[in-house]
Amino acid sequence: MNPKHGKPRARPHLRSRACSIAGVGSYVPTKVLANADLEKMVDTSDEWITTRTGIKERRISAKDEFTSDMAAKAARRAMKMAGVTGEQIDLIIVATITPDMPFPATACLVQQKIGARHAAAFDLEAACSGFIYGLEIGRQFVASRACETVLVIGAEKLSSITDWKDRNTCVLFGDGAGAAILRSDGAARGILTTVMGADGSKAGLLHMPGGGSRCPATMDSVGARLHYLRMEGSETFKNAVQAMCSAAKEALRRCNLDITQIHCVIPHQANRRIIDAVASRIGATPGQMFVNLDRYGNTSAASVAIALDEAVASGRIQRGDLVLLIVFGAGLTWGAAVLQW
Numbered sequence: 001m002n003p004k005h006g007k008p009r010a011r012p013h014l015r016s017r018a019c020s021i022a023g024v025g026s027y028v029p030t031k032v033l034a035n036a037d038l039e040k041m042v043d044t045s046d047e048w049i050t051t052r053t054g055i056k057e058r059r060i061s062a063k064d065e066f067t068s069d070m071a072a073k074a075a076r077r078a079m080k081m082a083g084v085t086g087e088q089i090d091l092i093i094v095a096t097i098t099p100d101m102p103f104p105a106t107a108c109l110v111q112q113k114i115g116a117r118h119a120a121a122f123d124l125e126a127a128c129s130g131f132i133y134g135l136e137i138g139r140q141f142v143a144s145r146a147c148e149t150v151l152v153i154g155a156e157k158l159s160s161i162t163d164w165k166d167r168n169t170c171v172l173f174g175d176g177a178g179a180a181i182l183r184s185d186g187a188a189r190g191i192l193t194t195v196m197g198a199d200g201s202k203a204g205l206l207h208m209p210g211g212g213s214r215c216p217a218t219m220d221s222v223g224a225r226l227h228y229l230r231m232e233g234s235e236t237f238k239n240a241v242q243a244m245c246s247a248a249k250e251a252l253r254r255c256n257l258d259i260t261q262i263h264c265v266i267p268h269q270a271n272r273r274i275i276d277a278v279a280s281r282i283g284a285t286p287g288q289m290f291v292n293l294d295r296y297g298n299t300s301a302a303s304v305a306i307a308l309d310e311a312v313a314s315g316r317i318q319r320g321d322l323v324l325l326i327v328f329g330a331g332l333t334w335g336a337a338v339l340q341w
């Protein structure tokens with residue numbers, strides 16, 4: 001991609017090609033924050049958190065461990081699985097709402113950490129839907145032959161924007177990263193279709209008021225706790241179920257597939273009740289659903305990326321299996337993707 005380094009560009013070609021996921025990887029911090037720990041911080045209980053969300057514990061990164069560090073660790077694991085070196089990567093896309101800093105892009109920091117000196121790098125912000133948005137952007141670059149190898153990462157240090165005094169939100173989120181290497185291996189399998197959507201009229205349901213051009217950091221904004229995320233939980237819940245179901249159905253329709261043909265459904269890990277409601281409305285059995293939110297909580301853009309890696313590593317997904325990813329997040333944004341592994 002970068003002519004400065006003298007690497008030849010992939011030759012443009014009119015015919016598009018399929019895009020496979022050649023490797024996946026994930027990383028979560030070692031520190032565990034259990035529901036019992038939260039009972040000592042806010043007025044909550046393990047019983048409330050478990051029954052209302054399904055979450056038992058989440059991972060919290062160290063003070064000196066940032067989004068780019070977790071992203072790079074997940075990326076190295078995906079690169080290892082794909083047999084790809086940093087030098088071979090043409091493009092890095094990092095989906096995150098918790099970049100190391102407003103700029104430069106966390107993707108540039110990752111580029112340096114993994115030695116991907118030929119790669120272009122940028123961040124994308126689609127909140128919890130970011131990994132599917134990233135997969136689709138990466139797929140377009142591979143399909144059009146503009147790139148040979150694309151690294152897509154979902155990574156978050158949500159603990160840095162969590163209000164640890166707000167019991168409505170602080171029990172929900174965790175830190176982590178997941179990554180995928182996209183390439184064409186000549187086979188027709190890979191990312192079969194992707195659906196993406198957004199509705200900015202509901203931006204206020206889930207947002208962080210401070211820190212942008214509308215409300216830069218001041219003593220007042222910090223005092224008013226505007227630099228933490230805020231969510232209207234039950235409205236977000238309803239929108240999540242509705243949007244995830246219609247995105248999933250549309251993705252299946254585009255592939256001419258029935259839900260019974262899907263081996264593994266990986267939904268955004270926000271709330272067990274959302275996952276169960278989506279499963280029942282799209283006709284998926286509990287056995288088809290992959291769930292790990294009991295261990296990690298909601299890791300936003302990293303959520304389905306970590307889950308995909310765990311599903312592959314544990315053998316839940318085998319070569320040739322059909323996989324349905326479904327996401328939903330702030331924006332509002334949503335999406336779904338059908339993969340053939």
Ligand code: UT7
Nearest residue numbers: 044045048052128167168171233234236237240270271329
């Ligand atoms: O990743 C992006 C997408 N995110 C989501 O989709 C999350 C969507 N929302 C949710 O998962 C749920 O709405 C929550 C888990 C956030 C909340 O569950 P809920 O069943 O919608 O509860 P609620 O907000 O209606 O609150 C019910 C009660 C309230 O008390 P009152 O007003 O009825 O007395 C809350 O104050 O539960 C109370 N409550 C808590 N109690 C103990 C809220 N948080 C807690 C807590 N511990 N941590």
